[in-house]
Amino acid sequence: MTKYYKSLFVAAVGALALSTGAVAQSSGATAVEANAFPNFAEESAGEDFDPAKIEALEARMAQFVADGDTKGIATLLVKDGKVISQMKAGIRRLSDNAPITEDTIYRIYSMTKPVTGVALMALYEEGKFSLDDPVSKYIPEFENLKVVKSFDENGSNVVLEPLEAQPTMRQLMSHTAGFAYGLVGDDPANKAFRDQNILASPDMQSFIDGVAKIPLMHQPGKSWFYSASVDVQGAIVERLSGMKFGAFLKTRIFDPLGMDDTGFAVPADDYDRFSDVFGYHPVTKDFIRVPFPRVAFKPETIGMESGGGGLVSTMSDYARFCQMLANGGEFRGARILKAETVKLMRTNVLTGDQKVNIAGTLSEAVVKTLGFGLDFGIIRNDGVNGTVQGDGTYFWGGAAGTWFWIDPVHDLFFIGMIQRFGQNGPDTDFRGISRDLVYDALKND
Numbered sequence: 001m002t003k004y005y006k007s008l009f010v011a012a013v014g015a016l017a018l019s020t021g022a023v024a025q026s027s028g029a030t031a032v033e034a035n036a037f038p039n040f041a042e043e044s045a046g047e048d049f050d051p052a053k054i055e056a057l058e059a060r061m062a063q064f065v066a067d068g069d070t071k072g073i074a075t076l077l078v079k080d081g082k083v084i085s086q087m088k089a090g091i092r093r094l095s096d097n098a099p100i101t102e103d104t105i106y107r108i109y110s111m112t113k114p115v116t117g118v119a120l121m122a123l124y125e126e127g128k129f130s131l132d133d134p135v136s137k138y139i140p141e142f143e144n145l146k147v148v149k150s151f152d153e154n155g156s157n158v159v160l161e162p163l164e165a166q167p168t169m170r171q172l173m174s175h176t177a178g179f180a181y182g183l184v185g186d187d188p189a190n191k192a193f194r195d196q197n198i199l200a201s202p203d204m205q206s207f208i209d210g211v212a213k214i215p216l217m218h219q220p221g222k223s224w225f226y227s228a229s230v231d232v233q234g235a236i237v238e239r240l241s242g243m244k245f246g247a248f249l250k251t252r253i254f255d256p257l258g259m260d261d262t263g264f265a266v267p268a269d270d271y272d273r274f275s276d277v278f279g280y281h282p283v284t285k286d287f288i289r290v291p292f293p294r295v296a297f298k299p300e301t302i303g304m305e306s307g308g309g310g311l312v313s314t315m316s317d318y319a320r321f322c323q324m325l326a327n328g329g330e331f332r333g334a335r336i337l338k339a340e341t342v343k344l345m346r347t348n349v350l351t352g353d354q355k356v357n358i359a360g361t362l363s364e365a366v367v368k369t370l371g372f373g374l375d376f377g378i379i380r381n382d383g384v385n386g387t388v389q390g391d392g393t394y395f396w397g398g399a400a401g402t403w404f405w406i407d408p409v410h411d412l413f414f415i416g417m418i419q420r421f422g423q424n425g426p427d428t429d430f431r432g433i434s435r436d437l438v439y440d441a442l443k444n445d
Contacts, residue, residue: 037332070418071092102316112307120236164219196210204238232307257320261314265297265298265299348371
């Protein structure tokens with residue numbers, strides 16, 4: 001394996017907390033009504049947006065393909081439950097240049113995390129747990145976790161200390177519990193995740209057993225660090241519900257919302273719709289298909305059902321999920337969560353030195369606009385910090401470039417779907433460019 005392919009392989013494994021079991025499949029009559037949303041045929045800028053600027057938004061999204069920033073792209077803008085804009089450009093498959101279509105299936109990776117959070121909060125509503133409960137109440141394997149106190153610049157001479165307090169469910173859902181992930185960081189905890197290949201665990205119990213042997217990065221509640229905590233949440237869903245994680249998602253979220261193409265693997269009959277995922281080749285200066293089995297999302301190529309990054313989905317399916325959240329937990333008669341629970345999830349819980357800054361890559365100005373709720377990033381707009389999104393906008397993205405946000409102030413959401421690992425490739429701000437163009441097109445409402 002060449003050094004280039006090894007780098008892509010690491011990116012794929014890091015992006016994909018591997019998953020098995022639940023396969024996306026049609027749920028029959030339960031999804032008939034939901035299939036009318038989103039209705040792409042009724043796309044209209046309406047009274048809230050400047051039609052010329054919506055055209056400019058769509059043209060700029062298509063330009064990403066023309067410029068070689070991605071092989072394919074699809075975007076969707078919905079306001080007040082109506083499709084304002086939808087576009088698609090480019091290809092989903094390199095071998096025959098098959099185009100992006102409305103029903104293309106994408107790896108959504110970490111856009112799985114909000115789905116997992118909704119599943120866990122459905123159990124919260126049933127009184128299965130409290131946000132102040134210790135995680136070890138449901139994962140007793142974590143009762144004797146240690147914490148990294150110090151280590152030298154080489155990551156050796158590690159000194160551990162005991163927990164000052166057990167990490168709580170609230171901390172678990174806000175990435176402040178102290179768990180590592182292994183995607184970035186040269187500290188002993190993150191290195192252990194990589195060295196022990198924790199994200200490639202074959203099943204949920206193996207994952208939990210592996211995490212239990214790795215110390216926390218810091219004392220619970222001290223700071224924010226993007227972590228494997230959402231995979232832990234998937235395990236808790238299993239233990240509290242008595243169901244396999246994928247089966248719970250299908251029964252409680254996917255079937256009620258008509259998300260027929262969302263699951264942990266792509267059925268053979270639907271594989272033609274599944275997009276390639278592309279990686280940038282530094283020699284050819286182009287994106288090429290990533291060939292590894294671990295990005296194939298076939299039942300035989302994946303491991304545990306990953307709450308942190310294991311789902312595939314379509315634009316329409318994820319739009320139904322977003323509309324449910326925008327509606328306060330309900331979609332076309334299917335109540336998934338109470339409105340107050342959705343509000344709780346999208347409320348910033350960070351305090352003091354807890355700042356969202358993945359791998360230290362964000363400027364101080366951007367960090368000031370960010371908070372974190374329960375499995376959602378939060379935009380904080382105080383009127384002076386320069387952000388154009390409504391205060392309390394909640395969002396996240398995925399490792400292959402997918403992104404979304406839901407703005408409760410303007411009752412709109414936006415989804416972007418691409419499939420590329422950007423390491424060593426063009427440094428393209430898909431999210432920022434789309435955000436600025438959407439709000440430029442939005443008239444004062």
